[in-house]
Amino acid sequence: MDDLSPLAAYLPQFQGVHVLCVGDVMLDRYIYGRADRMSPEAPIPVLSVNRKEAMLGAAGNVARNVVALGATAGLIGTIGDDDSGHDIARLITSESRLDPILITVPGRQTTMKTRYVAGQQQLLRADQEDVSPLSSDVEDQIIRAFDNALDETDLVILSDYAKGVLSERVLRTLIDKCRNAGKPIIADPKSANFGRYDGVTVIKPNSLEIARATDHPCHDDETAQRSAEIVLENNNIDTVLVTRSEQGMTLVDRNGGKSRVRHFRVRAQEVFDVSGAGDTSLAALGVTLGAGASLEHAAAMANLAAGLVVAKIGTAAIYPEELSNAINAHALQDAGSKVKLEAAGYDQIEKWRARGLKIGFTNGCFDLFHPGHVSLVEEARQNCDRLVVGLNTDRSVKALKGPDRPINPEMARAIVLASQAAVDMVILFDEDTPIKLIEKIRPDVLVKGADYTVETVVGAEFVQSYGGRVHLAAIKPGHSTTNTITRMTETEGTS
Numbered sequence: 001m002d003d004l005s006p007l008a009a010y011l012p013q014f015q016g017v018h019v020l021c022v023g024d025v026m027l028d029r030y031i032y033g034r035a036d037r038m039s040p041e042a043p044i045p046v047l048s049v050n051r052k053e054a055m056l057g058a059a060g061n062v063a064r065n066v067v068a069l070g071a072t073a074g075l076i077g078t079i080g081d082d083d084s085g086h087d088i089a090r091l092i093t094s095e096s097r098l099d100p101i102l103i104t105v106p107g108r109q110t111t112m113k114t115r116y117v118a119g120q121q122q123l124l125r126a127d128q129e130d131v132s133p134l135s136s137d138v139e140d141q142i143i144r145a146f147d148n149a150l151d152e153t154d155l156v157i158l159s160d161y162a163k164g165v166l167s168e169r170v171l172r173t174l175i176d177k178c179r180n181a182g183k184p185i186i187a188d189p190k191s192a193n194f195g196r197y198d199g200v201t202v203i204k205p206n207s208l209e210i211a212r213a214t215d216h217p218c219h220d221d222e223t224a225q226r227s228a229e230i231v232l233e234n235n236n237i238d239t240v241l242v243t244r245s246e247q248g249m250t251l252v253d254r255n256g257g258k259s260r261v262r263h264f265r266v267r268a269q270e271v272f273d274v275s276g277a278g279d280t281s282l283a284a285l286g287v288t289l290g291a292g293a294s295l296e297h298a299a300a301m302a303n304l305a306a307g308l309v310v311a312k313i314g315t316a317a318i319y320p321e322e323l324s325n326a327i328n329a330h331a332l333q334d335a336g337s338k339v340k341l342e343a344a345g346y347d348q349i350e351k352w353r354a355r356g357l358k359i360g361f362t363n364g365c366f367d368l369f370h371p372g373h374v375s376l377v378e379e380a381r382q383n384c385d386r387l388v389v390g391l392n393t394d395r396s397v398k399a400l401k402g403p404d405r406p407i408n409p410e411m412a413r414a415i416v417l418a419s420q421a422a423v424d425m426v427i428l429f430d431e432d433t434p435i436k437l438i439e440k441i442r443p444d445v446l447v448k449g450a451d452y453t454v455e456t457v458v459g460a461e462f463v464q465s466y467g468g469r470v471h472l473a474a475i476k477p478g479h480s481t482t483n484t485i486t487r488m489t490e491t492e493g494t495s
Contacts, residue, residue, distance in 0.1 A: 004300060004304065005327065006297060010288050010292070010301065011323060013291035017071040017291050018072045020075075020149050020150065020153040022076045022077070022156065023058065023076075023157075023165055024078075024111065024162070024163035025058060025077035025102065026059075027056070027057055027087055028057035028115070029113070030053045030055070030117060031047070031049055031052050032049070032117050033047040033049040033050050034048045034119070035121075054087050055091070056088065057113060058111070058163075059157075062188075063095075063098055065318065068283075068317035074153065075098060076101045076103075077100075078103045078104070078108070078142075080104070080110040081106050084110035084112040088102070099149075101149070103142065103145070105138055108132075111127070111128070112127070113127050114127075129163060131162065131164055132164065134167060146174055146177065150181055154183075154184075155183065155185070156184070157187075158188065158200070160190045168196065175199040176199065184201040184202075184290075185199075186203075189203055189213070190209070194234075197237060200237055200238070203240055203241070204281075205243070206244070207244045224263075225250060225252060225259075227242065228259075228261075247265075248263065248303055250263050251295060262296055265303075277309050280306055280309040280316075281305055304323060304327070336418065339425075339428075341427075342427055342429075342437075345425055345427045346441070349386075358385045359386055360383055360443055360446075360447055361437075361438060361441055361443035361446055362387070363389065363390035363391070363392070364389075365401065365405075365406060366413050366416070367401075367413060368407055371476055373417075374476075377417075378420075378422045380447035380471070380473060381422035383445045384444060386424040390429050390434040390438075392410075394410045396429065414426045439462060442466065446470045447472075448473070450472040451475055454470050
């Protein structure tokens with residue numbers, strides 16, 4: 001998905017979403033320090049500790065990310081009656097929109113992962129865990145808690161780290177209850193037997209997990225697609241989202257019997273720590289689906305969130321403001337790519353024409369961009385398949401409008417213009433009129449405002465000579481750059 005701008009509409013909806021997270025809850029502990037020397041006892045670095053942090057991990061981190069995105073979350077899992085379990089309970093109390101049901105299992109060790117970090121480099125990870133099966137009584141408590149929470153839930157996330165909570169019985173019972181209640185359910189699998197997750201709406205394995213489950217490689221777009229199709233062929237699962245680290249994500253769904261495939265590329269980020277990136281993408285996927293998004297938009301949001309969180313240190317979370325900023329930054333980047341030098345622009349136009357696309361053209365100074373400009377480019381785009389806009393350079397504007405214009409420099413005007421969804425390309429021209437540009441582009445449709453007549457439109461006769469059409473777009477009343485500047489000047493004069 002190249003255009004991320006539609007994702008912005010979902011961010012305000014996150015506050016109305018309630019996600020129920022079920023699975024293995026862990027404690028992620030980080031020990032930070034400096035490693036300036038080697039140990040005299042063994043060929044290993046000595047870590048001089050200066051800071052320690054503890055964070056919610058696994059299903060707890062998924063729920064924490066759900067809350068960070070502005071939604072509310074339920075969390076069902078188990079802890080032991082030990083220091084790590086007490087730390088998890090304490091951390092959860094600091095999350096105001098998180099409603100936990102943590103079942104304490106006497107004699108069972110709480111899973112804890114301890115990472116030793118020097119600068120931005122992990123030196124070692126030490127795991128403490130108990131993966132023995134839970135008793136049927138504890139399973140009954142998990143199922144009862146799920147029953148009590150399901151009605152108020154928009155979407156369920158199963159965070160399976162193979163630590164015991166999502167046993168065969170619990171998993172099958174929870175999925176069946178979701179299906180009966182019509183609740184979407186996302187599974188983050190650990191088992192290589194994806195048949196355990198039959199009935200889920202979306203399964204979200206990483207490339208290693210799906211390769212192990214399908215006995216098929218997953219190292220590029222083609223093999224990722226085929227691995228996902230194998231999962232759909234062999235299991236009762238609606239959709240597969242494969243997370244592929246620096247290669248992005250691949251989404252494959254049944255689409256009425258014929259698989260539909262979309263690949264999502266990673267937005268360039270400086271990677272500091274990949275810990276918890278899968279949890280963050282899982283939370284973003286769930287919350288965005290819960291907000292009513294399509295699978296494609298939800299996967300794009302998950303991909304964006306994952307790309308942001310790896311730039312943070314530790315088991316971090318992503319917030320709506322960060323997603324909004326990233327969406328806006330990408331829109332500006334995309335807008336910049338629409339601004340072409342003449343030669344590059346002509347090459348692209350010929351490629352469009354070779355595909356049978358109808359080329360439209362309009363032009364102007366577009367100094368202070370206003371609703372009248374928006375209306376013009378949108379109506380122009382409705383009359384063609386690709387809209388090219390000729391933009392007067394600063395020199396050209398001064399020649400036409402006087403020495404005090406333009407108000408905004410040419411590249412600023414070009415970026416604002418290119419940020420409009422209706423505009424496919426912006427080409428600057430330095431002449432007083434765009435006739436040379438029109439003769440080179442040979443548009444199928446030439447568009448100007450209805451304050452012109454066909455006879456007064458520059459290039460109209462030329463376009464009509466080869467069968468092209470001139471379209472006069474309706475003028476949105478009350479909007480003019482010149483009038484806006486006059487009003488601003490008058491206001492300044494009376495202040």
